[in-house]
Amino acid sequence: MLKELYLIPAFIYIFSYFIFLPKEKKIYKIFIYLIYAGFVIQSLIFFLFFDIKGLTVPVHIDRFVFFNAWILMFIAVLFGIFYKVEYILLFIAPLVAINLIIGFFVPHVLIKPVIIGAYKTILLTHIILILIGDSLFALAFIVSLIYIFQERKIKNKKNLKILNLESVSLPEAIRSGRRYNLELLDNINYQCLKIGFPFITVGIVMGIYLSAALFKIVIVAKPIEIMSLITWLIYAVLLHERMAKGLRGKKAAILSVIGFLFIIFSLSFSFYLFPSFHGLE
Amino acid sequence: MDILIIGLSHKSAEIHERESVSKKLLSLESRKDFTNELLAVKDEFGRPFIKEIVVLTTCNRSEFIMSLSSWAPGKGGHVVKNYVAKYFFGDAAKEDIFYMYLNEGAVKHLFCVASSLDSMIVGEPQILGQLKVAYNEACGLKASGQLLNKLFHKAFNCAKTVRTETKVAASPVSVSYAAVELSKKIFNVLEEKKVLFLGTGEMGKLTVKHFIKYGLKNIYITNRTKEKALRFVEESFGVAEKEQLNVIDFSEYYKLLPNFDIVLCSTGSEDYVLKYEDIKPLIKIRKQRPLFLIDISMPRNIDPEINKIPNVYLFDIDDIGRMIENNMEIRNQEAEEAKKLVDIAAKEFMDWKESLNAVPVIISLRNKIKDILETELSMHIGDKNEKDLIINSLTNKILHEPTMLIKKSSSETDGVNSLKAIKALFNLDSIDLTEDENGIEKENEAARKYRLEAADNKTKIKLVK
Known part of the structure; x- marks a missing residue:
């Protein structure tokens, strides 16, 4: 069930790229808002449904992939705001989307x-x-x-x-x-x-x-x-x-x-x- | 009622000719005199030829935008042109260097000028400001009236649309601006960087001014002869600008070189001032911090090999020139797009102007019909309110289509003829198309009355329903 949730932000990130294609200034703003929206949803999933502490066997490796996607986006957003370089979101978003999709497809792996x-x-x-x-x-x-x-x-x-x-x-x-x-x-x-x-x-x-x-x-x-x-x-x-x-x-x-x-x-x-x-x- | 523009610009006249015109219009006083003299030009019946006038002078153009009196045929503009040529050159044969535009052509031309499409450097922003100043001046002299007011506001509007909707002004085309833009590509907080200016060249001066404008505070100037550098600073910069400038001795500059982030070179030297061997060790002392070198001298003063050193970026006048050339092309392409916008705006204005002709005819026609109904109906209907209501609604019904037709025909080329025909048809002699001096005021009043009446009628009709 949780895995399907990953697809929501992933879809938003991919969708935001189609928004980016036209050259309009106003539309670009929508792109940035969409990326932020994706990040907020990611964070919500992370804080509401995640239970990293309750690690059980078998371990869901997908959770770590998701965590990786979240922390990557988190860092990009932080740097973007701090250095006023929103454009790095443009390059990070596809990486995050790929991570999320990998998280969706990744099989369960057992840790010894x-x-x-x-x-x-x-x-x-x-x-x-x-x-x-x-x-x-x-x-x-x-x-x-x-x-x-x-x-x-x-x-x-x-x-x-x-x-x-x-x-x-x-x-x-x-x-x-x-x-x-x-x-x-x-x-x-x-x-x-x-x-x-x-x-x-x-x-x-x-x-x-x-x-x-x-x-x-x-x-x-x-x-x-x-x-x-x-x-x-x-x-x-x-x-x-x-x-x-x-x-x-x-x-x-x-x-x-x-x-x-x-x-x-x-x-x-x-x-x-x-x-x-x-x-x- | 015709709009006439007479003027000369870099396209039509040589520089010395433009100079002699702008010299005679240099002071406000002289422009005022010229305005008054033009307004005093009379036709053969002793009536003033020109009703409103705005005088625009810039370094590249002098232009007189006029609205002619309603009896003055626009084609008679050559009388004015002749007069202007005599005024400035004392020789009517000089009138060839002046261009003349009438009505739609004039409107389009003015809109193009305001949008900076007719400028030497397409898209330069100053012209709009100059036009605004000229217009305000004319307003101050009470030389601008209803028609030119509307025309100028429309022109400012059009210029704004062109600026926002096309990229005519998007790409900078001056070397100094390009230099600052390039530095922004390399440095993060440009304001804190140190600049060294070698030499006393003109282009360098402009670039330094641009850097100061951008907020750079540490700018150092050096020259082989220190006196020349001091004199250069004294002569070329304002008081506020001088505060950011320091002159250093030529013998010292190499020692201080590692401290500078941007080096600007504009000397008259025949040989390289900065050589590869000079810069190579420098970059180690600078701990690899980026160094930006701008060489705007001819022949070049900085060894082009230097660009191969990592973290050193060298741009010479050719590199910058090539970028500017690109931008010029972009601007010219965009100008084509902009001209379409200008055409649309000009058409809108002309439609408005033509519709002015129709208003008096419509009003007199309405009055005539109302009078007839009034006399006929007062025999049968006693109640005044009821009678008025019926008269108004009947007038509206009868005249709806003729009104539309009149408005439409007024914007066509033979509009005056059809208006005349309608006048003859209904015997509307009280209104004369060639109205007197206060014609436009009368028209205004009439138009207002007409609008008020129409609104009034609408509410009444609604009430009856």
């Missing part, structure tokens, strides 16, 4: 009872921390992609339009890149990294702890751990370079993109190729 029993809290914290960190990195990824495209446009001086914003509709302004400025995109990227890194670090440590409990050995070269550590290392290097040497701009953006691709790899790796290593049956 060993973990559920004794380490329930740690397991929950591990999942939630990793998901929050990943969502922040997802935002950094999208912002970096925008940065790379926009930077290339400015460097090559091609298709670069200067428009007077007052007399141009917002969608057009977004298409022409008038609203993006490189410095702001870079700042958002940096913020995401700074906030996301501690989450992911603690999350990975907890994961290793859980894995040790599962296999009774602390360090084994398990593929999932290697992947996570590589990802962690990329972000660690990126953060260090930024803080110490003032790495900025295109290189930082490219590293963010690579880091996020590794996250996707390691997640799909652990879920599809080596589920048993991830404590799944």
Whole structure:
């Protein structure tokens, strides 16, 4: 029953895209309102029907996918309001919609009872921390992609339009890149990294702890751990370079993109190729 | 009643000719004199030729928008043109450089001017303000009357529609504006950035002014000779602008270079002022913070290779020029769309103007019918209220179709003829189409009366029903 509810916000996000197609300024406002409406519905589902604490066997993995979609949207809305960059919603919404649809189709997965029993809290914290960190990195990824495209446009001086914003509709302004400025995109990227890194670090440590409990050995070269550590290392290097040497701009953006691709790899790796290593049956 | 526009612009006249006209209209006093002289132009019977006039002067055009007296045939506008040519050049042969538009053409032309479609730079926003000033001035001189009031308000309205519904004014076309817009693409809080201006070029000056207008506070100027930089600041900027400007010594500027986020270059130097080797180490000192270089000098003063350094963005005059060219094209395309809007607005105005002719005829026709009914019915009906009611409703019924016909025919080309025919048919001699000086006021009064009566009748008819 709950799964069907996921489709409501997913449908709203997809529908809002059709609204976005025309070039009217007023219609664009409707687009933004629709996205917010989708987020509100998502939050309602989350707070009213969710029961993450009452984790039972078998675990509904779809709930975590839904949680991922919610936290992703939550972060995007927060950043959108804080940095006055509503346009990132435009890029985040499809990701969220895909997440919701995956949540609808995902099968029930069993988590090994060993973990559920004794380490329930740690397991929950591990999942939630990793998901929050990943969502922040997802935002950094999208912002970096925008940065790379926009930077290339400015460097090559091609298709670069200067428009007077007052007399141009917002969608057009977004298409022409008038609203993006490189410095702001870079700042958002940096913020995401700074906030996301501690989450992911603690999350990975907890994961290793859980894995040790599962296999009774602390360090084994398990593929999932290697992947996570590589990802962690990329972000660690990126953060260090930024803080110490003032790495900025295109290189930082490219590293963010690579880091996020590794996250996707390691997640799909652990879920599809080596589920048993991830404590799944 | 005809509208006549005589004028000259960048399209019809050379710059020195435009100059000599605008020089004679420079002060308010001189414009007042000119207005009065034109209003005093008489035809062969000694009647004033022109009834209302608005004088518009800008750097690119001088235009006189006139409403002619009802007896003055619009085609006689060449008399006025001749007079204007004599007034400004003392030579009637010069009248070729003036253009002349009559009625619909004039209305369309004025709307195009107001919407900035006739400007040298299509879509530039100043012209509307200048037109408003000219109109207010004419109002102050009591030179603008009913017709021109309506015409100008319609023109302002039309300009607004064009501005909001088309993209004629959407894309900026000046180098200085483009420079500021580009900086906005790179920097987040532009107001806090530091700007260095190398040189004392004219284009650079405009760009600096634009930066100040946008709210940048730290602007530094340097030149090889410091005195020249000081003089440049003294001569080119206002008091408020000078507060944001600092002149630094040329020997110091390289040391301070890492602090600047935007460097503007507009010198007369033959060689590169900023070289690749200068900037390469700079970006490390700046901790990779973005640096925006604008080179608006010819020949170029900043080595184009610099654009290859990461986080450095270099734009030269050609790059900016290309973007502006694009925008010019967009504007010209949009102007075609805008002209359609202008045509619609002009037609609306002309319909209104033509319908003015019909009002007196309709009123006299109604009065005539009413009089007849009054005399006939008073023999049979004693009660005055009842009688009035019947008279009104009969008049309305009888005259409904003729009224529509008169209104319709008045907006056609041979409208005057059909109006004359109707007058002859009903022997309506009391109203003369070539009315006297106060004609329009009379018409106004009549129109008001007519409207009041009509409204009155409607309520009465409803009551009877």
